[in-house]
Amino acid sequence: MKITRVETFSVPPRWLLCRVETDEGLVGWGEPVVEGRAATVRTAVHELAELLVGKDPLRIEDHWQLMTKGSFYRGGPVLSSAVAGLDQALWDLAGKALGVPVHVLLGGPVRERVRAYCWVGGDEPGEVADAIRAQVEAGFTAVKMNASGRMNRLATVTDLNLVVGRAEAAREALGPDRDFAVDFHGRFALANARKVLPLLAPTNPLFAEEPLLPEYTPLLGGLVSASPVPLATGERLYSRTEVLPALQAGIAVLQPDLSHAGGISEVRRIAALAETFDVPLAPHCPLGPVALAASLQIAFATPNFLIQEQSIGIHYHTGAELLDYVVDREVFRFHEGHFRRPTGPGLGVEVDERAVRQADGREPDWRGPIWRHPDGSFAEW
Known part of the structure; x- marks a missing residue:
């Protein structure tokens, strides 16, 4: 062949x-x-x-x-x-x-279902609570939300109160038996992260994601030591060598992306490396059907897997959905907030080639928003 x-x-x-x-x-x-x-x-x-x-x-x-x-x-x-x-x-x-299935080639399944979480925005506490309640009714046991919008270089009391208010609203809506994660999205300077993480501790987040930008990975160790909240990172780290310093810093959860970090071949090695640090994987995947299918193959074959991100219903996707490009949607059907183990060959998903060819180039390439601080300078999105 x-x-x-x-x-x-x-x-x-x-x-x-x-x-x-x-x-x-x-x-x-x-x-x-x-x-x-x-x-x-x-x-x-x-x-x-x-x-x-x-x-x-x-x-x-x-x-x-x-x-x-x-x-x-x-x-x-x-x-x-x-x-x-x-x-x-x-x-x-x-x-x-x-x-x-690919997970058979990787050594066979180590579980029969994979826990997943969904996004619920994170802009306003009342809206967050309503969105979370809807996901709880749909059977999900975990959600993730942004910690904030644009963040000042040194947070004001109002900034901090808004972050904590979102987390409190999430915990109240979820109760004690479900989880939420908070995504800092690299928007917080080190000083801000140090101030806000202890304030979030009473709400018991599953983890706080990307509390620092990846270029500040050398600073993670100090933040880990000061944080009562488990810290996660990895979506902007692309290899074993880039992941290693974050693991050595003591992060609690690693989040490699199957479409960024060298694919299945590299992420399975990243998973093995993380296992030597007693760190579980929560693969990053706010992407499409093939990325999610690849992530699930890793999830079903990886002992130190924790939870899977997925983009079905994510708040900032417009114009198309992940399910628009697959023939059989059953493989991505949720069962009490979990994916069942795919049994089809390969990645286990059949891409709708006709839909893909028709959609090719239909819209201009997506661009991330550009944010600015009140003084006109660049702000992290």
């Missing part, structure tokens, strides 16, 4: 899919994207495809090594995401060729 063609499709709301075709008629799908830089990653995918066309798709590890190391300049979100999508597609092909 040889790879004959690699195609890419930019589809709403902000996703990039890749299709890897073989001379035996088998097709594998991946999701290589950096949100807001889909066109850039698309170019990288086609450059990397030069290494794959005409080759045996089942030599996944060799392809991964060449794609990541075959150029003098390595790493970074664009290249790592391009590799990730192609790697997903190769694992999808391998599973289809052998007639088994």
